[in-house]
Amino acid sequence: xxxxxxxxxxxxxxxxxxxxxxxxxxxxxxxxxxxxxxxxxxxxxxxxxxxxxxxxxxxxxxxxxxxxxxxxxxxxxxxxxxxxxxxxxxxxxxxxxxxxxxxxxxxxxxxxxxxxxxxxxxxxxxxxxxxxxxxxxxxxxxxxxxxxxxxxxxxxxxxx
Amino acid sequence: xxxxxxxxxxxxxxxxxxxxxxxxxxxxxxxxxxxxxxxxxxxxxxxxxxxxxxxxxxxxxxxxxxxxxxxxxxxxxxxxxxxxxxxxxxxxxxxxxxxxxxxxxxxxxxxxxxxxxxxxxxxxxxxxxxxxxxxxxxxxxxxxxxxxxxxxxxxxxxxxxxxxxxxxxxxxxxxxxxxxxxxxxxxxxxxxxxxxxxxxxxxxxxxxxxxxxxxxxxxxxxxxxxxxxxxxxxxxxxxxxxxxxxxxxxxxxxxxxxxxxxxxxxxxxxxxxxxxxxxxxxxxxxxxxxxxxxxxxxxxxxxxxxxxxxxxxxxxxxxxxxxxxxxxxxxxxxxxxxxxxxxxxxxxxxxxxxxxxxxxxxxxxxxxxxxxxxxxxxxxxxxxxxxxxxxxxxxxxxxxxxxxxxxxxxxxxxxxxxxxxxxxxxxxxxxxxxxxxxxxxxxxxxxxxxxxx
Numbered sequence: 081x082x083x084x085x086x087x088x089x090x091x092x093x094x095x096x097x098x099x100x101x102x103x104x105x106x107x108x109x110x111x112x113x114x115x116x117x118x119x120x121x122x123x124x125x126x127x128x129x130x131x132x133x134x135x136x137x138x139x140x141x142x143x144x145x146x147x148x149x150x151x152x153x154x155x156x157x158x159x160x161x162x163x164x165x166x167x168x169x170x171x172x173x174x175x176x177x178x179x180x181x182x183x184x185x186x187x188x189x190x191x192x193x194x195x196x197x198x199x200x201x202x203x204x205x206x207x208x209x210x211x212x213x214x215x216x217x218x219x220x221x222x223x224x225x226x227x228x229x230x231x232x233x234x235x236x237x238x239x240x
Numbered sequence: 241x242x243x244x245x246x247x248x249x250x251x252x253x254x255x256x257x258x259x260x261x262x263x264x265x266x267x268x269x270x271x272x273x274x275x276x277x278x279x280x281x282x283x284x285x286x287x288x289x290x291x292x293x294x295x296x297x298x299x300x301x302x303x304x305x306x307x308x309x310x311x312x313x314x315x316x317x318x319x320x321x322x323x324x325x326x327x328x329x330x331x332x333x334x335x336x337x338x339x340x341x342x343x344x345x346x347x348x349x350x351x352x353x354x355x356x357x358x359x360x361x362x363x364x365x366x367x368x369x370x371x372x373x374x375x376x377x378x379x380x381x382x383x384x385x386x387x388x389x390x391x392x393x394x395x396x397x398x399x400x401x402x403x404x405x406x407x408x409x410x411x412x413x414x415x416x417x418x419x420x421x422x423x424x425x426x427x428x429x430x431x432x433x434x435x436x437x438x439x440x441x442x443x444x445x446x447x448x449x450x451x452x453x454x455x456x457x458x459x460x461x462x463x464x465x466x467x468x469x470x471x472x473x474x475x476x477x478x479x480x481x482x483x484x485x486x487x488x489x490x491x492x493x494x495x496x497x498x499x500x501x502x503x504x505x506x507x508x509x510x511x512x513x514x515x516x517x518x519x520x521x522x523x524x525x526x527x528x529x530x531x532x533x534x535x536x537x538x539x540x541x542x543x544x545x546x547x548x549x550x551x552x553x554x555x556x557x558x559x560x561x562x563x564x565x566x567x568x569x570x571x572x573x574x575x576x577x578x579x580x581x582x583x584x585x586x587x588x589x590x591x592x593x594x595x596x597x598x599x600x601x602x603x604x605x606x607x608x609x610x611x612x613x614x615x616x617x618x619x620x621x622x623x624x625x626x627x628x629x630x631x632x633x634x635x636x637x638x639x640x641x642x643x644x645x646x647x648x649x650x651x652x653x654x655x656x657x658x659x660x661x662x663x664x665x666x667x668x669x670x671x672x673x674x675x676x677x678x679x680x681x682x683x684x685x686x687x688x689x690x691x692x693x
Contacts, residue, residue: 170289170308202308203338227312229290230305231274 086110162218164233165211171202173222173234183224185235189217197235200228214240241557242266242316242341247281248306249321252611252627253535254281257319260549269313271306273299275619280611287313294621300324303331310340317341317556319549323623326532327354343556344510345455345531352506353529363526366505368498371517371525373440384421385414387439394442397424401432410442443525445677446517447486448472450530451499452540453512454551456561461503463496464540464548465570470678471665473588478658478681479665480536481575482543485636485674486518489569495524502526511537511552535578535628538609542574542632572632573639577647577665579610579627581618583656592620596654601646605632605639608650618655626657636674640666664688 089112093101101112167173175183175198185197191211199206219236222228244267247254254270258281261268270285275294282288289309292299299305301324310318318340320326329350335342344350353359360370374387377400388395388411397420399407407428411417421437429435452464468484469477483492499514513534515527537548546565555561582588594617600608610627618626629650631643644666647659665671668684 170291170305170312172312202304203311227289229309230292230299231290 086112162236162238163213164221165197165209165213165235165237167200167222167228167230167232167234168209169200169202169207170229171200171207171227173224173226173228174199174201174206175220175222175224185217185220187217187219190240191215191217191237198222209234211235211237213237216240242553244269244313244315245343245553246271246306246310246313246315246318246340247285247321248300248318249324249326250276250279250281250300250622252609252625253321253533254279255284255611256609257321257549258284260547260553263547264550264553266553269309269315271300271309273619273621275617275621278616280613280616289313294619296324296621303328303334307334307338307340310335311338315340317343317553319343319553320532322532322535327530329354341556343552345508345512349506349508349512350531353508353512353531356528359529360526362506363502366498366502368502368526369524371441371443371527374438377436377438378421379436381418381421384417384439388414388417391439391441394444396440396442397421397437398440399424399428399432399434400436400438401428401434407431407437441525443517443519443523445679446470446519447484447676448477448515448527448678449484449487449495449518449524450513450515450534451496452534452537452548453499453503453508453514454548454555454561454565455503455508455510455512456555457509457558458560459504459507460561461500461508462561462565463499464544464546464565464568466492466495467536467539469536470676471671471680472678473681477536477578479575479577479662480539481573481636481639482539483570483573491518491522491524498524498526502529510555511548535625536576538607538628538630539574539576542607542630543570543572544568572634573636574630574632575639575643575666576628576630577643577662578625578658579629579650579652579662580624580658581626581655582624582658584658584661585656588658590620590624591656592618592624593655594618595626595652597651598653599649599651600627601629601649603642603645603649605642606630606646607632612652626652626655629662640672 089101093114099114103110192214193212195211196208197211198209200209215237217235218238221236222234245261246269247257248271258268268285270282270288271291272279272282272288273292273294274290291305291309292302318335325331327350329347332342332347332350363370372391378384378387394410394412397409397411409420409424411420424437425435428437447468447470449466449468451466455461465482466484466487467480467482469480471479511533513530516524517527518524533552541548581591583591595612598612598614607630608627612626629646631639631646633639633642647663650659670676
């Protein structure tokens with residue numbers, strides 16, 4: 081059902097004082113109920129009617145200082161209030177000790193202050209970065225193999 | 241020519257270097273501290289990397305982070321500006337070993353001429369006059385009296401570990417010398433942890449005159465005339481002009497030759513400045529060398545029509561100094577006034593804060609080198625200079641008139657600045673007649689106090 085058709089249905093309902101309308105076809109279900117003030121409420125369960133959250137691709141040549149959006153769509157407020165482990169240096173971020181090795185941490189990994197969470201390579205030296213706090217990793221905020229600047233958030237962490 | 245340059249500095253000079261790079265078609269990478277995130281130099285650069293929190297030792301002086309940024313940004317060269325790491329031989333060496341061109345002299349030159357006593361020694365060897373002084377520190381009153389006799393009164397007692405104008409006191413005879421010697425040693429011990437003092441001839445009513453030097457990789461050295469920087473407050477320059485009202489063509493030729501000779505003797509490369517003290521009788525004495533581009537470089541640029549920062553980059557990229565740069569004669573007159581975010585009413589206390597309104601001056605012969613913009617917040621971590629106002633004219637009177645107009649026109653609201661002081665200086669009769677020495681501002685403030693009471 082598209083918007084034109086839904087509007088037509090709502091119109092019909094109003095004209096005919098109908099309070100509820102339900103329609104189902106090929107996996108798409110729509111229920112329209114006129115609320116107590118007479119205004120229609122539309123409930124839809126078709127995926128095509130739920131706005132999708134697009135992840136903005138990073139255009140080539142964007143300045144390093146530009147805000148890089150997190151690889152996963154940022155959910156609402158609660159995540160943003162969690163502290164982050166920020167980069168203490170300038171260099172290249174690596175999630176694993178070696179290209180074919182598993183990453184140091186993943187979402188859900190429990191860490192303590194001494195846990196190595198990643199490597200930042202600077203001037204050919206691989207620096208192991210420690211969590212410096214205890215908690216659970218909730219988000220990976222840096223991209224493997226990409227440069228990071230001082231202060232760049234690397235991981236979102238839920239403190240213990 | 242370089243493809244990409246990292247600017248290891250901030251504020252107006254970072255903007256200045258970025259502009260020269262843009263003129264040359266070179267891409268720019270800015271580094272910045274967290275409070276400088278919204279700074280104009282960051283916005284003007286093609287790319288920017290944060291290198292630390294506010295305090296300089298954790299950001300603009302962090303060699304490892306700057307070099308990392310240079311590698312991550314894949315730059316060919318680094319321009320260090322002035323201050324910060326510009327005169328760090330160690331930083332120049334690190335750049336060299338990482339195959340990044342340091343836009344400035346070699347680490348050896350920085351060491352040889354950056355050390356005050358080594359520089360004096362080099363000057364002496366090159367036959368450049370230095371202020372007569374004791375050969376090294378004087379340990380006892382007797383030694384002091386003997387040295388003073390040789391030098392001739394008046395003398396200046398200076399702390400070996402001093403600098404920036406600190407730890408100096410004059411003596412006009414044996415009595416004041418002995419008193420001063422003991423007091424100076426005590427002060428030096430307290431202030432610098434080293435009580436040693438030496439003696440130097442006290443040059444009365446001197447002008448501080450410096451010569452701009454350029455040297456290329458082939459060993460060619462030229463001078464681009466002098467700048468008069470006598471108007472200083474506590475040994476900090478406030479106003480500079482070129483040419484100097486004190487110097488005639490003969491003295492310019494003599495001093496220029498001396499400056500070039502000394503630079504040649506140390507195989508100097510890139511831009512540098514030789515500082516001299518000149519007395520009222522045309523006697524000049526070498527003081528020290530600055531192995532970097534200077535704050536007041538614009539007055540030389542405006543007088544000779546040369547982009548000094550561009551020349552620095554070209555020299556570092558291996559280009560020759562054009563032969564036209566030799567034996568240039570000043571055709572115009574330029575004055576620069578440093579605008580500081582300081583309150584003249586409370587002994588020039590720095591006033592960081594937010595600039596609510598900024599209207600820069602304009603019109604013919606006016607140049608403003610500044611990183612200010614309306615809404616900009618001046619961070620408290622760095623020096624208080626927020627801009628340089630340069631006025632150029634066909635002669636000194638025209639330059640002064642334009643400077644007066646421009647200072648009157650400039651609006652900076654939200655912070656206190658030294659503009660009112662500049663307005664009074666350009667209206668001062670002694671200044672307008674070109675009659676001033678390094679004591680000008682002292683006397684200027686005294687005059688004000690007298691007229692107020």
